[in-house]
Amino acid sequence: MATVVMAYPELRHPFERTDIHPNGAATVLYQGRAVTLREARTDGHLLIRPNDLAKVNGFELKPEGACHADTCIPIRDDMFEQDDGGRWFNLTAFAEHMQQAYVADEDSSVWSFAEMPSKRDSMLIDALAPDFEVKDRQGRVVSKNSLKGKKAMIVTWASW
């Protein structure tokens, strides 16, 4: 019989089944956050209200494009759609434009987005740390910016 070590079968299905987004139309996962959108359209693509873009990935829509920090990405007209309910922004088309990977569970309308490859360029070109953000056990933000001005070692471990 195999030796059983570092197994947590009690954690296999530990959670009660709960509604994914009881008061929303879709949930977007990105950078460790889960953002529930009150309104969304899904038909193979995820269309969101333009004002919700900043909530899901930090980009703001401006006349010059989708802007984050000091970078603006030009937006094609076909990333917007208009219907009787108003204006929509095609988030998945934007992701594809940014070569950003995503996986969708369309039955549940949950869309999980990976990091944008462009955010990693600094690491490959001049070894600058990419932006990241996690929270410590006390709920404080640990990020590239919070560590700036100090030497830092980030080391991973796991109970497993």
Next chain:
Amino acid sequence: MDVPVWQRINEEIHSEIENPNFVLVCVAEDTGGEAVAGPIFDAANPTYVQVIDEDHIISSTFDFVNVPSAVWIDEESRIVRIDEGTYSQIHEFDWGEEKIVFGNDVYAAALKDWVKKGAASTHVQSSATVAAHVRNHSFEQLKADAAFRLGNFFRLHGYSDKAEKYWQMARALNPDSVNFIRQHLTLTEEGSAGETFWALAASYERDGKDLYRPLDIVV
């Protein structure tokens, strides 16, 4: 195993080195969350920064494929070392009749040297070396990160069938991630260090693959 040792090393750095201006961040890559990783942290009485990273964000950010792995970042946010199998010391434990020995006793000394000397430390690597040490993180591997988080999201909401589906997808998209494989195995009866893991380790040895990037410090 390393969690309390890092606390000792952190204390030594702050007592032995004048104005170290150093922060140690220990990150548990653990979907089990506080329930699993919290007591291990607490037992070490840590004064360093403790993070429980249920979605493996840090491993994704720095392209780590296994634990322990580490990155050193200087005051200007420049990475000066990345992605090494960074045990804090030599560990020994009994495995049946075998004695398992792993780790090294040079990494902590190198860390102290960097904290003390900064850019003058011989352990600081050039930007070109660091960039060369950054693992490839292909579109498929990034998609694996998204699938892993989706699976974890569903597990937290009690949808075990969907959790399994997306964790399997993550493993298929990024078969080099030992993190994904072993994290998934924690939810099986055999656990993360059972037959499947040892078969994986044997296949790595047979194929000449490393579970970690070899430590680039003379041992």
